[in-house]
Amino acid sequence: MRMSDLSTKTYHERLHALAILLSTAAILSSSLHFWPFHENKIWQLLCPANLAVLLWVVICAVCFGPVSRCFRTSGTPDTSRRLGPLNSLKVLHRRCPTDKPYLPHLSVIAYLSVSVLSMAIAPNLARSASFNAKLALMLVGAYALFGCAISDTRQLRRAYGLATLALVTTVACCLVDRFWGHKTFGLFRNAHKYGSYIGMLTPLCTTFLLLGPRYWTKLLALALIVGSVISAGTLGAVAATAFGLLVALIVTSRRASRVSILGTLLIATAVVLLIRTNWPGISWPDDIVLTEKDGKNLRQRYVEWQAELNLLEQRAGVGTGAGCLNEYRSKFYYRLPKLNTLQAFDQNGWLATAAETGILGLVCFSWILLSYSQQIYHHLKEAESEALSADLAPTCVASLAGLAGACVTNIFSSVMYNGVLIVFVLLLVLAAKSGELSRKS
Amino acid sequence: MMAEINQNRRGIEKVFACAIKGMGFGLPLLALIVASVLALLTGEPTSVRTPVVLLLAVLYLMIPVTTAALVTLQQLIALYLFCIPVNEIMSQSLIISIGNSTVDISYDIVVLALCLGGYTAAWLVNRSQLHPEASRPTVANAWLCACTVIGVHMIVLAFMVKIYYGYGYERDLAVLGRLGLLVLLFALLWRPLNSRLSRICVGLGLAIYCVTLLARGS
Numbered sequence: 001m002r003m004s005d006l007s008t009k010t011y012h013e014r015l016h017a018l019a020i021l022l023s024t025a026a027i028l029s030s031s032l033h034f035w036p037f038h039e040n041k042i043w044q045l046l047c048p049a050n051l052a053v054l055l056w057v058v059i060c061a062v063c064f065g066p067v068s069r070c071f072r073t074s075g076t077p078d079t080s081r082r083l084g085p086l087n088s089l090k091v092l093h094r095r096c097p098t099d100k101p102y103l104p105h106l107s108v109i110a111y112l113s114v115s116v117l118s119m120a121i122a123p124n125l126a127r128s129a130s131f132n133a134k135l136a137l138m139l140v141g142a143y144a145l146f147g148c149a150i151s152d153t154r155q156l157r158r159a160y161g162l163a164t165l166a167l168v169t170t171v172a173c174c175l176v177d178r179f180w181g182h183k184t185f186g187l188f189r190n191a192h193k194y195g196s197y198i199g200m201l202t203p204l205c206t207t208f209l210l211l212g213p214r215y216w217t218k219l220l221a222l223a224l225i226v227g228s229v230i231s232a233g234t235l236g237a238v239a240a241t242a243f244g245l246l247v248a249l250i251v252t253s254r255r256a257s258r259v260s261i262l263g264t265l266l267i268a269t270a271v272v273l274l275i276r277t278n279w280p281g282i283s284w285p286d287d288i289v290l291t292e293k294d295g296k297n298l299r300q301r302y303v304e305w306q307a308e309l310n311l312l313e314q315r316a317g318v319g320t321g322a323g324c325l326n327e328y329r330s331k332f333y334y335r336l337p338k339l340n341t342l343q344a345f346d347q348n349g350w351l352a353t354a355a356e357t358g359i360l361g362l363v364c365f366s367w368i369l370l371s372y373s374q375q376i377y378h379h380l381k382e383a384e385s386e387a388l389s390a391d392l393a394p395t396c397v398a399s400l401a402g403l404a405g406a407c408v409t410n411i412f413s414s415v416m417y418n419g420v421l422i423v424f425v426l427l428l429v430l431a432a433k434s435g436e437l438s439r440k441s
Numbered sequence: 442m443m444a445e446i447n448q449n450r451r452g453i454e455k456v457f458a459c460a461i462k463g464m465g466f467g468l469p470l471l472a473l474i475v476a477s478v479l480a481l482l483t484g485e486p487t488s489v490r491t492p493v494v495l496l497l498a499v500l501y502l503m504i505p506v507t508t509a510a511l512v513t514l515q516q517l518i519a520l521y522l523f524c525i526p527v528n529e530i531m532s533q534s535l536i537i538s539i540g541n542s543t544v545d546i547s548y549d550i551v552v553l554a555l556c557l558g559g560y561t562a563a564w565l566v567n568r569s570q571l572h573p574e575a576s577r578p579t580v581a582n583a584w585l586c587a588c589t590v591i592g593v594h595m596i597v598l599a600f601m602v603k604i605y606y607g608y609g610y611e612r613d614l615a616v617l618g619r620l621g622l623l624v625l626l627f628a629l630l631w632r633p634l635n636s637r638l639s640r641i642c643v644g645l646g647l648a649i650y651c652v653t654l655l656a657r658g659s
Contacts, residue, residue: 106510107579110517117521120494302601305594310612312591316619317528318488318521334611350590358528359587359623360521366590367583374579 016151018059023149024162026052026142030422031166031173033197035187045130049422050137057141102144104428107371111357111364112139115322118357122321123328131323138421146429156395156433163426164205167224170197174231178281191233191283192346192413196420199237199409200427202228203244204402210260211252211394218260225268230275235287236412244405251377252397253384301348301412307332308351312359319358329355349410365416369407372431376400379435392438399431462566468559469633470642472552473523477650479548480529481657487529492651498522499651502644505637513580516634522647523630524623527552531619549622556629563633584627591620 029048037043046054103109115132122128150156174186174194188194202224209221225241232238242265249261276282310332311320320328325347354362380396406415406427415424480487489495498518506512530548537544595617599610633639 106513107583110514113514113518114521117494117498117518120491120525121488123490125491302598305598306602306610309591309595309598309610309616313612313615313619314532315488315528316616316623317524317531321490348594351594354587354591358521358524359591359620360517360524362587362590363580363583364517366586367579370582370586371579 016148019056019145019148020155022052022056023145023159025049026145026422027159027162027426028166028169030197030419031169031187033188033193033419038189044418045134047419050134050418053137053141053145053422056145057137060144102147104139104143105368105371105375105432107364107367108139108143108428111361111368112136114357114361114364118319118322118361120321121315121318122324124321124324128321128323134418135322135416135421138425142422142425143429146426147433150429150433153392153437156392156430156437159426159430159433160205160208160395160398163201163423163430164209164220164224167198167201167205167228168220170194170201171224171227171231175227178231178283183281185231185233190346192236193417193420195232195234195237195240196409196413196415196417197423198228198232199240199412200402200406200415200420200423202237202241203248203405204398204427204430206241206264207245207248207261207401208394208398210248210264211257211397218264222264222268222271225264226271226275229268229272229284230279230282232284233287234412235284236409238284239412240405240409243408244401247404248397248401251380251400252393254393257397303333304329304347305351306334308348308355310334311355315355316359319354319356319361322356322361325352325356346413348412349414349416352414353416368428369403372428373400373403376403376431376435379438383438392434395430395434396438399427399434402427403431458566461562465559465563465566466633466636466639466642468555468562469630469639470646472555472559473526473643473646475555476526476530476548476552477646477653479533479551480526481650481653483530483533485529485533487654489525489651489654492654495522495525495647495651499644499648502640512635515640516631517580519634519640519643520627520630523626523643525647526650527622527626531622553622553625553629556626559633560629580631584624588620588624591616 026049029052032048034040034044034047112132112135115135119125119128119132146159150159170186170188174188177184177186185191185194188197206221206224209217209224212218225245228241229238245261245265249258249265252258252261272282276285307329308325311328315328350362350365353365357364376396376399380393380400383392383396406424409415415421499522502515502519502522506515527549530552534545534547535551537546595610595613599613603609634643
């Protein structure tokens with residue numbers, strides 16, 4: 001073995017170790033959301049999760065650029081040539097079965113392109129640019145980071161474990177806060193953002209835990225479902241959890257797994273009903289009360305729906321510009337009362353995407369969900385006939401459940417906003433990697 | 442003598458085929474030009490605030506790409522660029538007075554008719570190539586999904602508004618009309634935009650539109 005190969009291997013290992021470290025930090029710190037400086041705009045951009053991703057992008061772009069000699073695979077050393085971040089990653093993944101494992105699917109790039117193009121329409125260029133910068137950082141940077149970190153089955157399971165840990169932290173903090181604290185939503189302080197976060201992670205993590213072989217994981221899943229439901233502030237989080245688990249119930253082929261999911265769902269429902277009769281602190285049923293005063297219930301939302309749909313009448317082709325929905329929507333309520341108390345991130349994600357980036361933006365967003373779901377579903381069906389390894393079956397089903405949860409939670413609030421977007425990207429990477437590794441196995 | 446007649450016939454057929462092919466390419470381009478000119482002539486304030494972003498996108502369309510993924514990306518960008526002048530004229534129409542009655546022709550119809558003409562011409566030239574691309578069915582599925590999402594929301598909204606305020610959703614037809622227009626534009630333009638020359642033409646058309654906007658200053 002040549003010296004250059006040895007040093008290349010060392011750099012591969014270092015880069016991979018760094019990716020694991022930063023992805024761990026990003027996943028775990030996502031549970032902190034913007035704590036402790038919730039209102040600080042700079043902190044919202046440079047919160048630990050975003051910072052970890054940003055650090056990864058900078059490291060790839062700067063530190064690993066000049067060391068092209070270490071990444072050489074053949075020929076004489078050439079120190080004059082800089083390796084860009086993508087080439088560095090390509091070298092890192094040269095043994096990977098797919099061509100570009102660090103890049104997201106074309107649909108993600110298409111969505112990002114349309115979103116960036118919509119900056120031309122935006123009345124507030126600075127806001128739109130900031131929104132797109134965060135979007136690009138997550139959709140490309142975080143995707144590359146998670147894609148590099150999850151290189152094998154062990155790392156994939158580790159990522160699920162970290163996501164579960166993040167969810168446990170978030171739910172525990174929220175429960176403590178609701179029982180003894182300020183009656184808000186823990187570190188998130190907002191029912192909608194908290195709902196989006198747990199709406200995506202609860203089906204993902206609990207399905208993974210339920211399909212595992214050990215009993216304690218099933219008990220943990222039950223506790224997480226109950227904890228999520230009683231701590232949730234919106235119907236969306238509960239509906240996302242239920243729908244995600246329902247999808248898992250349908251797609252899983254093993255009878256024992258189905259019994260496990262169904263049994264847990266029934267027990268969780270019974271426990272939640274029991275708790276609800278004894279503790280009035282559960283707030284998500286208020287979501288269905290349909291009063292117009294508290295600024296967070298369903299009635300509030302469909303007023304916003306009408307504003308966003310009306311907006312399509314005039315701006316269906318191009319939208320209002322990414323991140324600039326609030327500049328326009330108050331003009332489109334027409335006969336309905338202008339409640340206008342929901343924030344941008346509280347909007348229906350589907351309609352907000354259509355209103356901000358036009359129908360083409362919504363098409364690209366739908367394409368993202370369709371392509372990743374189809375990919376994982378086909379892998380699952382192909383693998384069923386070939387007896388998929390016990391390690392990968394839960395990850396495939398769990399990622400599909402997570403994507404289903406994301407679709408539902410996007411009706412009640414947006415998954416594309418800063419602080420929650422990282423979880424959506426993690427879902428996409430987990431779906432892609434579960435499929436890729438199942439094919440490899 | 443017969444050989445000469447056959448040769449002449451073949452020549453005429455070739456010229457005719459070229460003309461039809463030219464129409465397949467030219468009519469959508471004419472649609473873009475018409476939309477841009479109408480958008481500029483109406484005098485309404487434009488929704489384009491930063492034309493430079495669009496000019497950068499036009500530059501990207503000029504880059505020759507070979508991989509299917511990048512071609513699809515360029516097609517989507519070209520479609521978005523096409524939608525910009527179309528969006529400007531969406532809510533406007535041409536009013537023609539004939540005697541005591543007036544005829545209201547929406548500008549959208551003009552653009553759609555031109556695109557439909559181009560599509561039909563292309564279909565006449567080569568019928569086999571106008572089927573949906575088997576390699577990328579998910580883009581068409583995504584359109585279906587997006588339309589379903591909008592449709593379902595409209596239905597739920599109509600019920601909710603009816604129950605709580607006593608009247609239905611009033612703008613449903615207008616929104617559905619816009620949606621239908623864009624779906625038709627996608628269906629008619631997706632295949633022509635597969636050609637690099639078409640994408641370049643769309644890019645150049647938009648570039649002229651953006652430069653005019655910049656020169657006009659609004």
